Amino acid sequence: MALNLFLMLGAFLFCTGAYGVLARKSGVLILMSIELMLNAVTINLVAFSAFTHAVTGLVFALFVIAIAAAEVGVGLAIVLIIYRNSRTPNFDQLDQLRG
């Protein structure tokens, strides 16, 4: 299969994720969108790895998966604490840092 198809899938997923991060209100959905972006990157890595027959990309993909898991753990904890402190999961209402 052509490399292009995978790259286009990756680009589509990445754009979807980026849109979600920018447009969604709920912290949980933002985290999910970030996961989408990470997975888009992983698809690219695997695709290039298969294309060049180099194993480095596969190893990187494993790293990305592991780090994504850790990142979700930290991110969910942050969302929970934000919810506990401000009684809302929506990020658009958080503007204490406004200058």
Add this chain to the structure above:
Amino acid sequence: MFAAETAAHGAAAAPWILENAWLVFVIPAISWLIIILFGKRFGEKCSWIGIAALATCSALSCWAAYEWTQQVEHHHGTPVVNRLFTWWQSNGFDFGFGIQIDGLAVMMMFVVTLISLLVHVYSTEYLKGDVRYTHYFASLSLFTASMLLLVTADNTLQLLVGWELVGLCSFMLIGHWWEEKANTNAALKAFLTTRTGDVGLLIGVIITPFIVYEATGGKHFSFSILEVNSSALSGGVGHALLLACASCLLLGIIGKSGQFPLHTWLPDAMAGPTPVSALIHAATMVVAGVYLGARLYGVFWEGFSINAGGMNLMAIVGAITIIIGAALAFVQRDIKKVLAYSTISQLGYMVMGLGVGAWLGAIFHLFTHAFFKANLFLGAGSVSHSGAHHSFDMKADMGGLRKYMPKTFWTFIIGTLALTGFPLLAGFWSKDEIIAGAGQGGFQLFAWVGLIGALMTAIYMGRCVYLTFFGEYRGHHHPHESNNTLTIPLIILSVFSVGIGFINAAPLGIHWFKEWIEPHGAEAAHFPVEEITHIEFHYSEAALAIAVAALGYFIAWAWNWKKWGPHGITQRNALARSGYVFLERKYFLDDLYTGVVVGFIKGPLARASYWVNRYVIDGVANGLGSGTAKLGDAVYRGIDRSVVDGAVNGLAEATGEVGGVLRVVQSGRVQRYALILVGGVVVIGVALVLAN
């Protein structure tokens, strides 16, 4: 794994136990793990794990000692070095973990395991029913393991590890009964005071590889004790480096071995259980400093120019410690504190012995002192346990106990006689070897200090024995003899106190200790074999020492038993009273440390800096200020208002307007920021694509 050093000298393979002497610190370490993890399940039976471990180690040490004597007879006693594994290495700089077994290490292994075993046995009775019985035995095991790690170390870093671990165990055991504030204070004081010295030790240890580096012409770094010593003695190292290293290491010795002026922690350390005082604060841990001095003797020898005679820092520190320790022992009411100050004084002998080149004498005194001082401490524990209802106050709760506790009395007497240098007992041989070594090595002054110290020792120990065992019983309990668990260790130790000195009895032609312990032969490049003072026995010197001890006994007898002399002079005479107060307040050293040193940092320093702030800095600032104000006034009228103000106001207004615009961006919303970020990335990406 067989060490290249031994093979290089063409000797046959070393005996198995010398190659594998690491067993002696691994076994107590395992025992510590078992007791700390599963000790609660065994209850008071957990002590048997420690006793079994120590009995094994003691047997292994005896075996090692026997093999070592055989080794010396056949192979000139080249140290057996066994590198167990390499921890890390980088660019020619490698640090391994290994053992160096020679006479000194074997001797320390024998002393530590034997006394630790006896103390374990003694403690099963002394600590019976204690709240933290399992913790106590776990700490004892850990202490023994750490101490053996220290004495078998083949490099200075490993030695440092053992050194810090014994300090930790000492801290835990002094504060064993931490419910009382005084005990935790004592533990903290011991820990922090020895830490003060350890700073020096750490710097000294860091310097040691540079000695090797300089001696090998910049080819090689090594922490190995053998290499450091031979490098120091090779003559290829600058004196300043060696002096710096030796001085820093001496600071470590001063802290650990209770030398003046950091000795103040040792008497307070008596807050711990008595068997701990016997094991850690008399027989083994406190001599770690002396052991360090003997171990890295090449560094001290060259660094302090000991062969040049005259004065050097090490001998002076030791000599001062002998006198001040002995003097303080006169005014104590607490029997353990008398013994603690006596320990300080005897450690002074050892350090002075190293400082005057009487290496063997210092080590021999370390060896004999371990036995008779452990004997005395355990005796004091027995008195307190069964005769004085857990009090250590000689004046309030003791007296006349010889009738009630004959075994404790006689073993205590033997320990006292051995300590004070009674002819043919252990202390006679070893202490007099130091004094004679000082005299024969050209250090006459230090020989006299040693003799005065011996006189004082005889007098204060006479006072201690009188107050404890003679006169009328002053307590309010029913004194009785301790049971066998307490008295059998005492009897074993007093047998050693009587007999152990004979292994280096020069007039009888016995030099075993010298042959076994002192490095000799052509291979010993790590030790100043030829130069150190080899003591000859003179009957005149022995007679002088005996006369001094006898004078001490007579004064003690006349003052205490016969009540001759000006009793009560400290109440009548102002000069005598001030002297007494001076001693009772321990030369005000504690007040110096807490009041002046700490207080200086807390109060006056703050006040002084406030004063400086108020008068100096403020004055300068005010003067400058008024001068500047006049100048400023002129400038203000002329240039400022028209030129500068215009520019500044313009700039400020421009900044304000830009800020007002940018303020909108600073919304505080994360997603806006992310949007800007993504926008920026897109712009940069597009720019890159277009540029290419």
